[in-house]
Amino acid sequence: MYPPYLEENIQQVEATRVRRLLETMPCFTDEEKTALLQQYHPDYIRESMRQLQVGVNKGDSTPRELADLLEGNSRINPDKIDLRHIDYNVDILVIGCGGAGASAALLAHENGAKVLMATKLRLGDANTVGAQAGTQAADRPGDSPAIHYLDTMGGGHFANIPELVEVLVKDAPSAIRWLERLGVNWDKDSDGSMHELSGGGTSKRRLHSARDYTGLEEMRVLRDELRNREIDYLEFAPVIELILDDRGQIAGAVLVNLETEAVIIVRAKAVVMATGGIGRLHIQGFPTTNHYGATADGLVLAYRAGAELVFIDTMQYHPTGAAYPLPILGQLVTEKVRTLGAQLVNCDGEQFVMPLEPRDIVASAIIRECRERQLGLDTPTGESGVWLDSPMIDIIRGEGTIAQELPAMVRQFRRHNIDITREPMLVYPTLHYQNGGIKIDTSGATTVPGLFAAGECTGGVHGRNRLIGNSTLELFVFGRRAGQAAAQYTEEVKRGSPTLEHVRRWQQELEQADLSGIRSVSPRLLPSYARRTHGQPESIASLD
């Protein structure tokens, strides 16, 4: 239930609804987009960034919150770790078990490798399960991978790495079929053809969905298959450092049991990094849609081992995070709401942006509406937002559409006595996705031999802004490629002797830059949400 003053404003939204049903907002021109982004997109706030002072990307700008961790101190003292004490000896260690890690593990296993998965939380706890709207693949007759390519490049402001986009769009239909063969239930019309929708920045309807539980459906199927194939996995066991060998190749990883704090040594010929996103660093203080473990660990680990990062100065702020009520602040209101026909309107009940522009554009337009034009609405707790007029969906597509297509959204708001079939939602941008990350080639190989990467922890596929439905797609396309390539690599690699020398060198580099004393330890592992009183120390941070 909204407070009375918001209920009153909803009458404005209702008053303009009939007119708006026939009103089409024009797309912004190229110049308008550039100006809008530069003035309002959080990526363009220069004070929020800092240049890295150490490592491969020295001199590159990145948000301060990430810079602190990339320049962080190791959690281990190499002199106290005995690498001869091996707990697990495998061909491939997959770090992270969301959509990308699971896909990589399945393909590596299929290609004959002995695989171990390690995850910080439970198997399948990842941003993948929170992906609601769908997965892109250009498989309808009027569509083509070439058009998908153009949409993706345009959405990313043409900064994307073309070769990565090419495999993304070409592999897309076979990724969809792979998932279907594994038992994913896609939304279909009665003749079996896929029921596909448009999204922001897609010029064709090509989003494959599973109600608004798409990522959950994909993840639970992959997780079930991992268990069927009896692929080993360690839960609550994050990696805290990679192990290299004297040839500079990947040789394994140092893990920690999150509950007992016992150290675990894994020897592996190859590692697939699939640790996902960054939202829990709350860049610029934004709330986030991300899961509890999204703390950029993979970037930190790979960077310290010498891997190059790309596009680390660009984050995605999803245009529609919940601004009200407080218990769900910043949680995702899926783009599918706009895909189905809902418009964004200000406190006068007027539209101010074409609802299916790419995400960075819509987010910037909402920020402008609230901050500059003062046409947003304030919540009782001081947040601001604009209306996302969901009841339009049932008017356009028929009574019951919202209930059928958006059960998760209906459920989430109903808990707070808001019926989204009858009343709009109040929304504001929320930190959603890390556009950049570890640099990979089309096989998922990074610049460190034996280190592969896939999914949100990588960069290049999306350029400076990701399109809806390209993130889940990326998980399966590059997860599968990385798993396969890693398996191939382990058959050929000649192993050296394992060492943590790179960690010693890293610490020296920090000393020389006068950073070791002022930076905390990293990777972060978990955010610090527990309220601390009386100067109580953090336990996991003290791990020695």
Add this chain to the structure above:
Amino acid sequence: MAEKARLIDIYIMGRRCLVPEGLTILTALEYCGYRMIRGCGCRAGFCGACATIYNFKNDPQLRYDLACQKTVEPDMYLVQVPFFPAVKALYNLEKMETTGEQIKALYPDLVKCYGCNTCTKSCPQELEVMWFVSDALRGDIREVANKSFDCLMCGLCAARCPQGLVPYNIAMLCRRLYGRYLSNNSQHLDDRINEIEAGKFDAEIDKLKGTEGKELRRMYTERDIEPALEQYWD
């Protein structure tokens, strides 16, 4: 903001704590100094990690929910469910039949359901769990898939079943069988995969890859945009 809210009493594993009204069970635990390791996942109602059981100081009736979604109420007694052992059958999806016998062969406990409906009452997603268990008994895989679709696999149904059934894993099996064998095939998907494998789009994509920024921008701006709602207007 939260600090200004009215404070209420809750009981975390028996210990009385004073927390601001309006917090979720999860954020209330954190407010009281608990650093979550287990019992916390997506924090948005999608992963099922924070399955929670609670009742009230003067009302022993157990309730079930997700800690990240449920807001605290005065005199709640709270505990998180860190882990619950549940049977998961192992199978090769490529060698399956879509019959009730197949489901019973993998989950023989299914026949022990005596319809107490505790599973339904314990579902934080408010799914008709007992009904899809009975659909599974009858071999109606389509109905199980449909009714169980919004299942987060939080495990509360299995934790509460007096007969030891694992409804969420039975439903998982049925949904996979439905997706793999019973939903109609998408001809256009197969056609497109064949076209890609035959190299039909290679030249066009190569050309796009070789197109300079300015020209690519023009092509992007002028590309044909399919109406999002077209199919619904007639």
